[in-house]
Amino acid sequence: MSSASSKTTMQAIHIPKWLPQDTGYPSLKPTTQPVPSPSPTNLLIAITHSSLNHVDLLYSRGLHQNNASGLVKPPFNLGLEFSGVVAALPTDAKAASTCGFAVGDRVWGGCVGSFAEYASVPPSAVRKVPNGTSLLDAAGLGAGSPTVSYGALILCGGVKKGDLVLVHAAAGGLGAPAVQIAYAKGAKVIATVGSEEKAKVVRSEMGEMVLGVVNYEVEGWEKEVVKIAKKEGKEGVDLVYDTVGLVLSSIRCVRFDGAIVIAGFAGRKGKMETVAMNRILLKNVRVLGYRYGESGRRDPDHTAECWRGTEELLAKGQMKPLIYRVLHGLDSVGEGLQELYERKVWGKAVVEIRKEEDVLREVTAKPKL
Incomplete structure (x- = not known):
């Protein structure tokens, strides 16, 4: 067990009750919370x-489907995607020996409370960070983002x-x-964006990956x-990946017998789309x-x-992070969420909670006798 087990409190963005609609995200500030207790399996x-x-x-x-179903409800710590260092293994000896991790391993993953x-x-929600990839870049990719898109496009959409x-x-x-x-x-990919600034980002960062970049805020963009x-010899696209809430417009873009994959409870201005x-x-x-x-809950x-699939693309150098900004400290989470709400963020905004070297030094330190 690492020295981290001796710590009893930590800082976290804690949600004791739903944030009121008239309260801005910058009001979310870190508070002192207990360090999670040792777990037989986690x-x-x-x-x-x-x-x-x-x-x-x-x-x-409290506006997500998982809130309505009771899967995520107060009190809980906010946050979904992380990178970091294994501080302690499961307390159950068999679980510890079979989890595939050691104290000090650099990892990335997804869970509520990051x-x-x-x-x-749980070990199933964590992977070791590939050699040559920094913890910043791992968070910039986001463990729950490329995996979601891989599942949506390849396993669901069959691209x-x-x-x-x-x-x-x-x-x-x-x-x-x-x-x-x-x-x-x-x-072959056609990209849409919600602003000219984001169009410039896609053109500069993705270059030959996209045939064209279209602003869906411009009237008639579907044409x-x-x-x-049509320049590619098709009457429309074969498949649409919609995380925005543009199903009706997407139908105008898709070919006969094409497909639209909707992910992330896509809805503009907080409302899910209704389509005839x-x-x-x-x-x-x-x-x-x-x-x-x-x-994943139904089928691990x-x-x-x-x-x-995600790790294979990483190993081949076919995937890289797109980092909008690095914020520092949990105090900056509210500011970053406000920028996200105002649609200023492209790629990923990443919060550096603590320095990698400080965490490694802490979790690998020998306990004092």
């Missing part, structure tokens, strides 16, 4: 970095070589890895997508809903395959 992770997600906005106010100095996480894929919010936390995944699988598709069924029928469109978390092999 790892204790000393967190160095955590990335911000749209889901964090919803979780804090805006904190420590988190208790293959030669497909023409429309990726909405291509500069976002889910969209950026989606572009890279589709391109790596041999598909531009169809125009690009005749729109779907006219083009014989398949509209597929994808829940990464629920798919699904999650394992998403990780396998």
Whole structure:
């Protein structure tokens, strides 16, 4: 057991009750909370970095489906994606010997509660950070982002070589890895964004990966997508990846018998989209809903395959982080979430909670006798 086990308190962004609608995200400040208790089955992770997600906005106010179902409810620590160092193994000897980790391992993963100095996480939700990848870059990729996009595009949507894929919010936390995944699988990609600034980011960072970048805030943008598709000899795109809430517009872009994959409870201004069924029928469109978390809870092999595919792309150098900004300290979480809410963020905003060298020194220190 590491010296981290002797610590009893930590700093965390704690949600004792839902954040009121009239209260801004900067009001979220770290408070003193107990370090998670030793677990027979879970790892204790000393967190160095955590990335911000749209889901964090919803979780804090109780607006996500997982809040409505009771899966995530107060009191809890906010945050979903992290990188850090293994501080303690499971207390059960068999679980510790078979978990595949050692104290001091550099890891990344996803769990509720990552805006904190420590988190208790099942080994299945954690992976070792690949050699040559920093903990900052691991958080910049976000363990729950490329895996979600891999599952949505490959396992749910069946994207293959030669497909023409429309990726909405291509500069976002889910969209950026989606572009890279589709391109790596041999598909051609059209990207959409919500601002000209984000269009510039996609063009500069993704270059040859995209055939074109279209601003979905410009009226009639769907015609531009169809125009690009026709240049590729197609009447429309084969598949749309929608994390925004653009199903009706996407139907105008997709070919007959094409597909739309919806992920992340996509909804603009907090409202899920309503679409008349005749729109779907006219083009014989398949509209597929994808829940990464629920798919994994029902079938652990699904999650394992998403990780396998993601790690394969990382090993081949076909995926890299897109980092908007690095914030420092848990005090900055509220500021970062406000920027995310105001749609200023592209890629990932990452919070450095503690320095990697400080955490490694702490968790590998020999206990005082």
